[in-house]
Amino acid sequence: MSLIETLQTPFVWRALLGGLAIALITGPLGVFIVWRRMAYFGDTLAHSGLLGVCLGFLLGLSPTTGVLIVCLTLAALLAFLQARERLAADTLLGLLAHTALALGLVALTFLETLRFDLTAFLFGDLLAIDNLDLLWVWGGGSIALIVLIAIWKPLLAATVDEALARAEGVPTGRAQAMFTLLVAMVIACAIKIVGVLLITALLIIPAATAQRLARSPEQMAVFASATGIVALFGGIAASLTLDTPAAASVVTCATLLFALSRIIPVRH
């Protein structure tokens, strides 16, 4: 089958559509993760994915709902611990990430009836997404994007300097809590498609790529989404022609774009 014929098959279309939704939301969300130095927070939520899948199975809910519940719980737990403990944020995140992963693995052994594809879970299954997955990722992605645009101004002010913004009357607490919620939501919606190990990459690498070319915060968000979309198309094409894993090819492609962004000359 030639590449053109392959592109006309439904599973490729679903992969492209699902990936497009993910690229559109991870761009703007990712720039804030980079600016706020929260890369490891995304990783922690992803690590809890397995626990979420198990919880969803136990409660008779969809895996995505289970992951969403666990992600939101972890985000709340982190906020609670940060206010109470004197440990640094990265120590707390390490504690939560690996506890959640270990609990997930323990829970898995008790759920003998749960059919579970560990490889798909770790690396994602971009080329095997169904209509329900599409609904989740487009529904969750659109809501996240609309909310992010609504809180953009206060969130940006809080990201530049929290105390200064708060003194000037910006509702920083609300914007920051909302942002944490959005990260949890997007990770939960995208984890099945991109996989636990690679979801953080899609938040970080396009944002890092956009940084050198962007002249304003909004430009950086748009460039990050564009980078994500190019990486998505390139990665899926590579996966179809070279028979490589799809999500991994997308991330590799994003890294190539990052390298390219550092090589090309930029006028400042």
Added chain:
Amino acid sequence: MKHNGEYYIIASYLSIPRLIMSASPSPETLLRISAASFRRQRLTILDAVDLTLRREEIVTLIGPNGAGKSTLLKIALGLLAPDTGEVWRAPGVRIGYVPQKLDINQALPLTVRRFITLSAATSTSEVENVLTDTGIPFLIDASVHTLSGGEWQRVLLARALLHKPTLLFLDEPAQGLDISGQDAIYALIRRIRDTTGCGILLVSHDLHLVMASSNRVLCMNRHICCSGRPEEIRHDPAYQSLFGGVNVQHLALYQHHHDHEHPLCDHEHHHHPSQSPRP
């Protein structure tokens, strides 16, 4: 904490004279902190501190490291709530705040124009006006990541002024600047007070310049040791025991620097437009 208009009752206390006083502050009063105490763990950081700030007044907090100056400033700003005591702000006050130097992530592309308008709804001409007032109109499209220390202080002042503050809070506004840079910043602060009539609360280590710029000085070390006009403070035993020796040295240095220019020292002179033309 109960929010009742602009009136914050942080902890109730039943001293009748105080209640009468707080019910009818003079119309010139912008901010009043009464008997504010603040503890963390078992350490007392502030002990029954009183502070009043009026229109067209520069009040300066001085004190050694760990004296609680920044904590008091944060309480005045509303960023922290005291454990006991009361904070009152005049209805309708607008707050401008110049924090100590910010640490902005290098990956965040931000121009000066964008930085100062982050939390203000404002027009381009207003932005140009405040940048002209602070002496840095040529920096409007510069990246905040390329600013020198003196330029940063002016940018932070411009951001505060954009809010048309009636209450201006400055945390070490001349930190890290050389003597002529400090002199220029304090001259700018005095001019802001004279042209806008706002009340200014200043935290500073620059004793010599503070003395020249302030209407009142509060010398504190967890509590207010002494307060008054600068020339009164200088002779107060409490002040002399905290700063006496240091101040004499600074005054001597200051006189020396103030008498002439420094041709050899030009590492912090970017803040004068004529000395730092930008494309």
